Amino acid sequence: MPFSLFLxxxxxxxxxxxxxxITCVSVIGVFLGVAVVIIVRAVMTGFGDLWEEKILDFKxxxxxxxxxxxxxxxxxxGLAKQIxxxxxxxxxxxxxNTPVMLQRRGIVSTPILIGVDPDxxxxxxxxxxxxxxxxxxEGDSVVLGVDLARTLRVFVGDEVTIYxxxxxxxxxEIYLPLKWxxxxxxxxxxxxxxxxxxxxxxxxxxxxxxxxxxxxxxxxKTAEPANAPxxxxxxxxxxxxxxxxxxxxxxxxxxxxxxxxxxxxxMTAILLLxxxxxxxxxxxxxxxxLTVQKTSEVGLLKALGFSKLKIMGAFVVHxxxxxxxxxxxxxxxxxxxxxxxxxxxxxxARFGVQVFPKAVYGLDAIPYRLVAADVxxxxxxxxxxxxxxxxxxxxxxxxxxxxxxxxx
Numbered sequence: 486m487p488f489s490l491f492l493x494x495x496x497x498x499x500x501x502x503x504x505x506x507i508t509c510v511s512v513i514g515v516f517l518g519v520a521v522v523i524i525v526r527a528v529m530t531g532f533g534d535l536w537e538e539k540i541l542d543f544k545x546x547x548x549x550x551x552x553x554x555x556x557x558x559x560x561x562x563g564l565a566k567q568i569x570x571x572x573x574x575x576x577x578x579x580x581x582n583t584p585v586m587l588q589r590r591g592i593v594s595t596p597i598l599i600g601v602d603p604d605x606x607x608x609x610x611x612x613x614x615x616x617x618x619x620x621x622x623e624g625d626s627v628v629l630g631v632d633l634a635r636t637l638r639v640f641v642g643d644e645v646t647i648y649x650x651x652x653x654x655x656x657x658e659i660y661l662p663l664k665w666x667x668x669x670x671x672x673x674x675x676x677x678x679x680x681x682x683x684x685x686x687x688x689x690x691x692x693x694x695x696x697x698x699x700x701x702x703x704x705x706k707t708a709e710p711a712n713a714p715x716x717x718x719x720x721x722x723x724x725x726x727x728x729x730x731x732x733x734x735x736x737x738x739x740x741x742x743x744x745x746x747x748x749x750x751x752m753t754a755i756l757l758l759x760x761x762x763x764x765x766x767x768x769x770x771x772x773x774x775l776t777v778q779k780t781s782e783v784g785l786l787k788a789l790g791f792s793k794l795k796i797m798g799a800f801v802v803h804x805x806x807x808x809x810x811x812x813x814x815x816x817x818x819x820x821x822x823x824x825x826x827x828x829x830x831x832x833x834a835r836f837g838v839q840v841f842p843k844a845v846y847g848l849d850a851i852p853y854r855l856v857a858a859d860v861x862x863x864x865x866x867x868x869x870x871x872x873x874x875x876x877x878x879x880x881x882x883x884x885x886x887x888x889x890x891x892x893x
Contacts, residue, residue, distance in 0.1 A: 508807060511767035515811025516818065518761030519867060523819035525757055526859045528826075529750035531852030536746065537711075539675045540739055542611035543682075545578075545704035547720060548738060549730045561700035564727050571722045573708050573715055576608035579700040581690040586648040587683070588662075589637040596633055596683045598647070600690020609706050611673075617641045618669035622686040628669040632680035643667050649693045663693065703730075710735060761867055765874040768804050772878030797879040804875025805868070812867055816860070823853050 549568070551558045558564065561579035568577040581600035586593060601609070603622045616631055618641035627645065629637070639645060648662045665685070673679055691697070705723070709715045713736075720732045736743070822829065830851055 508771050511765075511771050511807050512811045512814070514763065514767050515761060515765065515808055515867065515871075516814040518757070518763075519812050519815025519863060520818040520822070521760060522754055522757045522863050523815065523855070523860060524822055524853075526750065526754055526863070527819070527823055527853040527855045528851065529746070529753060530854045530856055530859070533743065533746045533750070534854055535852040536742060539673070539678070540735060540742075541710050543673050543675070543678045544735060544738070545609065545702075546707045546710040546716065546735050547705035547723065548733045548735075549703035549705065549723060549727060550701070550733070552729055552731050556701050557696065557699035558701070558703065558727075558730060559699050561703060564730075565703050567726050568703060568705055568723055571719055571726070573719050575706040575708055576605060577706075578602060578605035578609040578704045579687065579702075580704055581687065581694060581696070581701045583650055583690070583694060583701070585650070585683075585693070587633075587637060588646040588648070589639050589643065592637050594633060594636050596630075596681050598627075598690065598693070599682060599684050600687045600693075601684060602687050606684065609704055612671045612678075615669040616672045618667070620671075620684075621668040622684065622689075625663065625665045625689065626668040626685070627665045628671060628684040629667055630679035630682055631670050631672040632676055633683060634667070634670045636680065639667050641667055641670060647693070649695075651693075651695050665689075703727075758863075758866060762870055765808070765867070765870045768807050768871060769874035769878060771807065772800050772804055772875060773881070797876075800879035801872070801875045804878075805871060808868060808871035808875075812864055816864075820855070823855060826851055826853055 549558070549564070550556070558579075565577040565579045568574060578601055582597055584595055585598040586595050601622075603620070606620060606622075615628070618628075620628055622628065627647070629639070634640070637645060644664045644666050646662050646664055671679075685693075687700070705719075707716060707719055716734055716736075720734060723730075723732050
């Protein structure tokens, strides 16, 4: 066994002293720091994945809008058929989307109304089977999200009064409010979409907006939305088909959300790493106390001819053993917590502690995904600072004068 390792293990033996207590505190500090950072990184990564999944399920992968002064795309149905024939495109839906005001017995809500071809709704929007009624857009009908229906206190078969933006915008014409019947209620699993979107047929949307033809957008679904090169190639082909239109991908449309998540994820990890750095100061304090306690022994070793590197190696190994023990315990604890994360959240909810309310986050369950790169990144940083924390006391111990050390 190398001398440095032998001496470090000798110093690590518990002796019911202050040094042993500080050593335990150091290991616990590293353990808690590593566990917390990995858990938070995994949860933030899960949030990003789930937001991306929900966006890709509900919103279009590529949006085509008019470049002209007006929002209307002429011949939208024909363009949609041409775009649908592009390799990699699953569906292309001509749509009219506009904010409206819905009213029911004095209760008012202002969702986005999406006028869509009933044959395209299943291909473009992954919202599953309706929780009530059906996706029937025939006649004067509307399909609401479950949270929107709850806000308006309506059920399938009830009528809602709908006010068009033209009611306020048009000066020379009068647009009276319409009454439409609720034929279905859907649930996408995300509150933002369930509370702020409603669907109707494309002809009804045109009548509501006072339009005779055209659409506002062409929403496109692709087979590989997460594959950026493929998505860019599809956009280039769409630009060739519709040169008078502006093409935007889902990443461009929702870049603020993903940028905010990335910044929050990195800043949270950096702040939590400070906990680990504080714990590594405890490692340094342990070694500083140890150098004082072992002054005479260090002086004897130097008098016997042991080199500075071997003495430094003993103290560095001593510190790295603490870091390794804390890191291993932290990795095990993080994995155990993540595996039982939802059970822990449910248990806290029984005691009235709402850790993950849907009203705030708009999601049904707490997500997480453990990424190997994140784990390696945390371990490397912990070992780097652990090495720095060990080198300072090790250098001080190895620099002691043998004569002065033996006198001490």
